Amino acid sequence: MHLPPLRRVPAALLVPARGLLEARVPWVRERALDHVVERERHLVPFLLAKDVLLAATPPPHAVPLHSLPSTIPFPFRPLRFLRLYPSAFALSPHPIEVSPTPRLSALHAGEAQAVDATVPDAADRLLRLLMLAPSRALPLRLVARLRLDLGLASDFQRSLLPNYPDYFALSPDGSLLELVCYRKDLAVSSMQSYAQRTGGYKVGDAVAFPLSFPRGFELDKKVRKWLDEWQRLPYISPYEDGSHLTPRSDITEKRTVAVLHEVLSLTVGKKMEKEVLVKLGEALRLPPGFRKVVAKHPGIFYISHKLRTQTVVLRESYRRHMLVDKHPMMGIRYQYMHLMHMGKEEVGKGKGKDRRSSRSEQIIGEEFGATVDDDENEEYDDEDDVAEDDMEVGVASEDQDSDDDVDEDIKEQISH
Known part of the structure; x- marks a missing residue:
């Protein structure tokens, strides 16, 4: 399999960059995008536990509590x-x-x-992710970790991969997911599609990334000037070979941003935990220093520090806290979040009327050493500390959104 040869790049663009890569770029909290992350609190263990229960046969799908897999990342005791x-x-x-x-x-x-209806779309997105990899393969374990981000079924290794033998194959030892067929018609990035919709695009054109800065954000004048010039550089598609570009050059940095932008565009939620994005970037053989590129381009990416982790959000995909283009799998996900908060509302109403627990609840709580009040009143604090590499200036911490605010937002997303 051969890709088109990399076109010649003007020598001036191969000069090592001394602009944004070496600048101290401020980080400013943005409540709306923090809310995007905050509303998914506990969603991953919730969905994984749900998948385990519904896989049990026959109905009513009852599973002994001690049989729940230890791989489910419960934030505390199951x-x-x-x-x-x-x-x-x-x-x-x-x-x-x-x-x-x-x-x-x-x-x-x-x-x-919804999964059945979106299988072709899921297969295409997974194929495009493999097309981004220079080796045309990714560790299967990493792909499995990306399952929820890509909107894949929990059993995608059985329900998706075998149905697309022209797309995917497993390595002999089963550790790698390999690309079988490189589809040139899919080798069009979201930025190229955007450029074609907004005025046309041909190879070698300068495509500027959409920028959106939070209120109160300021860039140094020199950095702003560099950024304007950087935006006018030719756009090199993430599906093109970038191995011949000089490290730490402006054109290399723009291609690195293009790859990260495309990766986030392939996800159903247009966001990803930074830890996972870093592992994927390493698998895609991005140049050294790519970890800092996200933080150095706050107009393209936002790093949220909610839920005791760092999550990279693609800014252009959101209007405040609303997804611009909602994937069908995200519609289902919002319904799960609504169900989660519905249960909390019912518990709250019950506690307001009568704080006495039923005998069955007491038995369960006593046997596992947990009292009813402690469980239902547990509070969760976010870690608001931010790594020095990711920010220079912050703003005052926002109060955590109430359950009522989160649920109203989820209802709005469902109706959107």
């Missing part, structure tokens, strides 16, 4: 987690088992239909 969401998980004592509620089962059935 019992305490499951009891936070009574609208989704039903607990029974002696023996202690957990099963999905009818509402969760119905929503899971709707998700299965």
